[in-house]
Amino acid sequence: MDQPAVSTPYHPRWLRRRVSTYWWLGKPAYLRFILREGSCMFVGWFTLYLLLLLAAVLEGPLAYELFVAWSATPALLALNVVTLAFVIFHAITFFQAAPQAMVVRLGRTRVPPQAVLLGHYAGWIVVSIVVAFFLLGA
Amino acid sequence: MSNRIKLQIARYRPEQESEATFDEYEVPYTKESAVLDGLNYVKDRLDGTLAYRWSCRMGICGSCGMDVNGEPKLTCATFLADYAPGPVRVEPLRNFPVIRDLIVDIDDFMRKLVRVKPWIVREVEKPVADGAYLQTPEQLDEYKQFSMCINCMLCYSACPIYGLDPNFIGPAAIALAQRYNLDNRDEGSAERMRVLSEHDGIWGCTFVGECTTVCPKHVDPAGAIQRYKLTAAVESMKSFFAPRGA
Numbered sequence: 001m002d003q004p005a006v007s008t009p010y011h012p013r014w015l016r017r018r019v020s021t022y023w024w025l026g027k028p029a030y031l032r033f034i035l036r037e038g039s040c041m042f043v044g045w046f047t048l049y050l051l052l053l054l055a056a057v058l059e060g061p062l063a064y065e066l067f068v069a070w071s072a073t074p075a076l077l078a079l080n081v082v083t084l085a086f087v088i089f090h091a092i093t094f095f096q097a098a099p100q101a102m103v104v105r106l107g108r109t110r111v112p113p114q115a116v117l118l119g120h121y122a123g124w125i126v127v128s129i130v131v132a133f134f135l136l137g138a
Numbered sequence: 139m140s141n142r143i144k145l146q147i148a149r150y151r152p153e154q155e156s157e158a159t160f161d162e163y164e165v166p167y168t169k170e171s172a173v174l175d176g177l178n179y180v181k182d183r184l185d186g187t188l189a190y191r192w193s194c195r196m197g198i199c200g201s202c203g204m205d206v207n208g209e210p211k212l213t214c215a216t217f218l219a220d221y222a223p224g225p226v227r228v229e230p231l232r233n234f235p236v237i238r239d240l241i242v243d244i245d246d247f248m249r250k251l252v253r254v255k256p257w258i259v260r261e262v263e264k265p266v267a268d269g270a271y272l273q274t275p276e277q278l279d280e281y282k283q284f285s286m287c288i289n290c291m292l293c294y295s296a297c298p299i300y301g302l303d304p305n306f307i308g309p310a311a312i313a314l315a316q317r318y319n320l321d322n323r324d325e326g327s328a329e330r331m332r333v334l335s336e337h338d339g340i341w342g343c344t345f346v347g348e349c350t351t352v353c354p355k356h357v358d359p360a361g362a363i364q365r366y367k368l369t370a371a372v373e374s375m376k377s378f379f380a381p382r383g384a
Contacts, residue, residue, distance in 0.1 A: 014235035015235060017236070019301040023298050023301065029348055030298060037344065101361065101368060
């Protein structure tokens with residue numbers, strides 16, 4: 001920028017500021033957003049992992065044994081611990097977002113956002129209990 | 139005797155320089171002093187060349203939005219005492235081209251605002267003799283929150299999507315579209331849907347949510363956008379299953 005900026009009263013030279021590539025590090029809220037969006041990769045992996053488990057179970061006891069052994073390898077264990085953390089983060093942030101997107105009415109009154117949020121958590125707990133019942137009780 | 143605090147104010151004088159610089163000024167303040175009072179002190183007593191926008195001083199006109207220590211704020215509703223001992227860094231709103239000092243170019247927002255027709259659209263106006271369009275308190279509550287928007291553009295400044303893709307129609311325009319869509323007197327939601335369901339409309343939003351965080355009037359533009367996405371998705375399914383509008 002050796003040349004001095006030139007402008008006339010009617011043709012101002014606007015200053016256009018570029019957004020940094022690292023904008024998402026600029027604020028904790030932006031970083032949380034990127035982590036939330038990134039967490040979908042882990043949700044995808046978790047789904048794939050469940051499908052692989054299902055395939056192993058359907059194939060027979062030997063395939064299941066191999067799958068369990070594979071799951072116990074340190075690398076996969078580490079990946080699954082990180083995945084669990086991200087899946088929980090994804091669920092919590094998804095639930096937090098739900099009351100903003102959903103307007104639920106009972107008659108003429110609007111259900112308060114907190115109640116919508118609690119409804120999601122209640123649903124989560126109920127589903128978890130049902131799953132636990134089948135896994136542990138059966 | 140009042141305390142004093144340092145203001146670091148971004149300056150951009152297009153006839154002299156091609157990049158922004160910072161000038162530092164020391165201003166007196168009491169617990170009632172807003173950042174805008176500090177800027178007015180600089181303008182009146184220290185440096186008359188400082189350029190910035192302001193009008194009402196009471197959070198209604200939406201003119202005095204600026205970045206204060208990196209956060210988009212209405213400077214009339216942001217108090218110097220909260221930043222003591224300072225310094226307080228005042229910059230023009232992000233994501234907008236700067237014309238001079240703290241003044242940004244808002245033409246892009248004004249063009250986008252008009253595209254969503256933020257007024258009551260009627261297919262046929264009823265004659266004046268038929269009286270006013272009546273509304274119940276419940277019908278008012280439907281859209282009242284979104285009608286509080288003062289077009290201060292803090293949400294555009296906080297939105298990284300708008301920063302990265304200036305074609306995105308942006309939070310306030312969508313919230314104001316919803317303000318009229320949810321008004322029972324309005325019949326223009328189909329026209330707005332055509333604009334908002336475009337690529338640069340609601341689907342550009344990835345729900346960062348900062349627009350809602352920074353909104354000084356608690357409009358919740360992020361909520362408006364997510365609700366509108368739901369409406370658009372339902373409409374799209376309807377047109378898929380019942381293409382003739384049955």
